[in-house]
Amino acid sequence: MFSRLFGKKQEEKTQDEIRLEESLKKTRSGILGRIGTIFQENEITEELWDELEETLIMGDVGMATTQELLSATRARVQRENIKAARDAYLVLKQEMVKLLETDEPLHIEEPRILTVVLVVGVNGSGKTTSIGKMAHYYRQRGLKVVLGAADTFRAAAIDQLKIWGDRAGVDVIAHEPGADPGAVIFDAIRASQESRKADLLIVDTAGRLQTKFNLMKELEKVRAVAGKQVHKAPHETLLVLDASTGQNAISQAKAFKETAGITGLILTKIDGTSKGGAILNVKRELGVPVRFVGTGEKLEDFAYFDPVAFVTGLVGE
Numbered sequence: 079m080f081s082r083l084f085g086k087k088q089e090e091k092t093q094d095e096i097r098l099e100e101s102l103k104k105t106r107s108g109i110l111g112r113i114g115t116i117f118q119e120n121e122i123t124e125e126l127w128d129e130l131e132e133t134l135i136m137g138d139v140g141m142a143t144t145q146e147l148l149s150a151t152r153a154r155v156q157r158e159n160i161k162a163a164r165d166a167y168l169v170l171k172q173e174m175v176k177l178l179e180t181d182e183p184l185h186i187e188e189p190r191i192l193t194v195v196l197v198v199g200v201n202g203s204g205k206t207t208s209i210g211k212m213a214h215y216y217r218q219r220g221l222k223v224v225l226g227a228a229d230t231f232r233a234a235a236i237d238q239l240k241i242w243g244d245r246a247g248v249d250v251i252a253h254e255p256g257a258d259p260g261a262v263i264f265d266a267i268r269a270s271q272e273s274r275k276a277d278l279l280i281v282d283t284a285g286r287l288q289t290k291f292n293l294m295k296e297l298e299k300v301r302a303v304a305g306k307q308v309h310k311a312p313h314e315t316l317l318v319l320d321a322s323t324g325q326n327a328i329s330q331a332k333a334f335k336e337t338a339g340i341t342g343l344i345l346t347k348i349d350g351t352s353k354g355g356a357i358l359n360v361k362r363e364l365g366v367p368v369r370f371v372g373t374g375e376k377l378e379d380f381a382y383f384d385p386v387a388f389v390t391g392l393v394g395e
């Protein structure tokens with residue numbers, strides 16, 4: 079089934095697939111790009127597996143994930159009696175896809191009166207930028223989008239969100255700096271339902287408060303306010319991670335995951351890193367899927383995460 083998905087002709091690919099593949103140029107031109115060369119050998123030898131192992135580890139894939147990938151690939155090659163290295167390469171890519179794919183649907187484009195998406199993450203990870211891009215993405219797909227400025231801790235944060243709101247052509251509901259974020263989300267939901275008649279509300283939150291404890295308390299409160307006003311809100315809580323920080327991003331994410339009820343990830347800055355291999359660990363370590371990726375600094379540099387396009391971009395066709 080997968081083999082049909084790999085090797086799509088260029089003209090069959092969606093904009094998102096092309097954007098995702100191309101943004102991984104930096105990673106592919108580094109260590110992981112060598113994987114294709116390893117499998118150009120005719121035969122499958124012990125040296126080939128050793129070389130693959132070394133390349134994955136050097137390519138930031140991480141020890142545990144590397145071992146898991148290797149043993150799953152080798153087991154299938156043996157079971158299916160695969161003899162050609164080219165065919166084993168396809169098995170490897172399929173196993174990479176398995177590490178990233180999910181059965182859980184993204185709860186955004188479902189029929190409901192108002193969808194609420196909370197965006198969380200440490201400061202500088204790319205939350206506000208991603209929210210602007212996501213607003214543009216869904217607006218282009220016909221949804222009426224509103225943004226909520228619940229990062230009231232940093233004075234400039236509200237203005238930054240308003241700038242992105244202007245770029246995307248969507249309304250931003252905000253209070254003064256220092257206001258209660260619970261009150262902001264309350265008003266943002268009411269405005270989305272009443273005057274704006276929006277389909278999708280995306281809420282920016284603080285990346286830092288005086289203490290991590292306060293930050294988590296604040297997120298909990300924002301979630302509770304949303305849940306009281308809209309059935310099952312927030313429908314998605316997306317954690318923004320800067321992909322260029324590799325393994326560090328994962329330890330940060332663990333702290334958020336415990337209290338903030340994360341349902342998915344937005345990986346930013348994959349265009350600027352050679353460490354894209356680390357992304358293969360993310361779902362294994364955090365237990366939540368990647369949903370979107372930031373592929374640059376502009377409004378349209380945003381793509382839906384597709385595991386097949388990602389693996390193609392990571393290691394090549």
Ligand SMILES: Nc1nc2c(ncn2[C@@H]2O[C@H](COP(=O)(O)OP(=O)(O)OP(=O)(O)O)[C@@H](O)[C@H]2O)c(=O)[nH]1
Pocket residue numbers: 199200201202203204205206207208235284285286345346347348349350371372373374375379
């Ligand atoms: N190259 C690249 N840069 C990005 C991407 N996403 C965000 N950035 C840059 O990362 C920097 C931080 O982005 P912000 O959106 O302000 O981050 P934030 O998480 O809202 O930060 P705080 O509001 O301080 O908590 C900006 O300079 C963005 O241009 C991306 O996908 N690719």
Ligand SMILES: [Mg+2]
Pocket residue numbers: 205206207229235238
């Ligand atoms: Mg911000």
